[in-house]
Amino acid sequence: MRLNKSRGYTAFLVLNHIILAILAVLCIFPILHVAALSLSSSTAASSGKVVLFPVEFNLKSYTFVMQNNDFLRAFGVSVLRVALGVPINVLMTIIVAYPLSRKKSQFRAKTFFTWFFLITMLFGGGLIPWYMIIRETGLLDSIWALVIPNAIPVFSVILLMNYFRDIPAEFEEAAYMDGAGHWTILWKIFLPISTPTLATVTLFSLITHWNSWFDGLILMNSPTNYPLQSYMQTIIINIDPTRITQRDLDLLKLVNEKTTKSAQILIAMIPIICVYPFLQKYFTTGLVLGGIKG
């Protein structure tokens, strides 16, 4: 308690808060800037007058985005991707993490399988083999290409595995005595007490699926199948004006459409912003418990 009042500690607290506040402002600033851009007139935006507050306020870009079929369709693909991908990720994490968390006496090939999964986290085959496997398995150009190749998030598996390991053996033994098998132990005992880690795993998977864009671009054969972030990438990337030809002149005008781009970025952020606060409270406990207690 004395520590609480010591000068050094107060100084530390003050400094800590200042640094955190600066970091928070740094994080929020770009979002506010984009929000201000999306609500400004397009001439104000292109002449760089907009910083934190909208100039010549209007909602034109939002009405434009809401009528933009490409955007809405991509949004739909992303929602579908999350709806399929997140449950698959969580389910796979659970059924992989449970056996790996058992003792060697219960699961003899444990070391082999642990390395089996770990290696995929450390090494990748590279773009071409990855592409070929997905092509040969016939997943190309379907929503499953975005879901199945990443079905097992190994990092989440490690989190959950560590959490399972820390559950006192007594729970399991008691259940076993009462005649429960592995399935019952997993579903009825382990899962209900692992909610913080499960929430963390869900959040990770949700964010990964919502944010990934590269696989969409490479694996989809047509822009109509792009998930939202792949679509966003195509509109936000800068056109290289040194390679412009006569026929591309109309493309140039798109470069200056900062307001609609900003509106789309903002709308694309909304789902994650909505989910984050609800899952975030588990986030810290889930991560810490998983890591430290082991």
Added chain:
Amino acid sequence: MVKEKRVMVVFLAIILIFVFSGCSKSQGNKTVPSQQKQEQKITVEGKYEPAINLVSVKAVDATVKFLENEDIHNNVWTRTYKDELGINLSYMWVVDNSQYQQKLSATVMSGQMPDAFVCDLQMFKLLYDSDMIEDITGVFEQYASPATKTVLEKDNLALLCATIEGKLMGIPITDASVASAPMLWIRRDWMRALNIDPPETMQDVLEISRRFVNEDPDRNGEADTIGLAVSKELWSAYGGLHGFFNGFHAYPHIWYERDGKLVYGTVQPEMKQALAELQGMYARGEIDKEFAVKDINKVSESIANSKCGMEFSVWWNPYSPLYLSQANYPDAYWQAYPIPSVDDKPAKSQYSAAVNSVIVIRKGYEYPEAVIKMLNFWCDNVLANPNEEIQNTLLGSLDNPDVVFYKYTDFHLWDPTTMLEAYHNVRRALAERNPAGLNIDEYKRYQIISAYFEQGIKEAWVEVATYGDKGSVSILESISRDRGMPNAFYGAPTKVMQEKMTALNAMADETITKIIMGEPLDSFDEFVNKWKAMGGDEITEEVNEWYKLNKR
């Protein structure tokens, strides 16, 4: 050895059998739809029957839009190819432009070659080296129609860009090479406000820059203007420096002949004088003090904010970003001028061959001539016959100008001289006040330019400054006549070039940026020595070897 030869003979025989059977099959099935031909005024030779398949890949961007119920697999071009030529064009995939090369590499390297596709020059060389593309020298000679050949020969560098070791390995996608030549853009309203005459010499340019900074050309009472827009990229399409250096007879980034050998412009002594002037301008605040961190988007903002009144850049700049000045300040007007010279020798604008990409055909594809036929169809019916009805059906509809049909196919070529022709036609029509004989494109420009002069619609200045009298297109014409400095090296990048050029150019940019910001001019000599030692000499050798073979 003998065994190997025997295997080769058998192999060749098999290939020949395939080739001949392929040819005879297609030739045997060719029919000339003569009646149909006359009705539609569309000339086609040799329709495939039954229809053949051609698998390609395609890049699209945000400007590719479709009519209702149509998409990239079903549109006027896929139907036309099928009905007129008997070619079922399908796409393995369609991807956004920004990811095209990457996705193409993934596809090709994983062993799935499309039958015909567009690739950049680097990949073109790679495909040639790994023997994956067809030599089309013979096919081109035999099948290309006169119109197609004319278009490809108009830019005399075009076909050479796609020729390796004397073999034509693909069809270059043409554009006007001079379109990349820099010119000088100045705010004409500012010049008038300060009573300045159009620049005749590079000294005038420096004078204008000084006065734009010191005499408050925008009359807002603040010293907030800069003389010359420069981006941190240094060579960008706007706010670039190529034009400035050209005024001093220096030609960075291109190869040109000096004493019978090709030399690289970036390391020539002429660079120094220009650099000295730039250094002075920077010291006097005529170049943005923070230019080294400001990219072209920032340059475009300073143009939009009416903070700068002069830049060196290409002909299309009014379309973007210069139109932003006028959008914010209605009286703003940018005028293009030829690059002035520092001495009595006229300055020349540098430019490179416009061929950035090539249409290639998969080695072993049964119908390599199908690609030529598609190009013939385009050249014979669209380019050589700009009749309104055909333009409406094949190029894009007038009722819905957003939907542009020709973007649905990659198998088209553009006449590099269209721009200059359009300029002359529009000018004649404006002088006679009679739009008769103009094609759709020219007519649109005619109308816009008339609106500027007759109704005072100031937004129309963009067309006036480009296609109008003394607009930027007219400067391109003089550049293509005798005021241009073409890049003498137009081959695919050589071996050492591929490895080291990026690093060498980055080193050059760093040195130039530092010198502009005040480092002693002598560091340029140090840079030149380093450049030579770090691979520059090797590249120069390679380029000169190429030059010996391709010199004309």
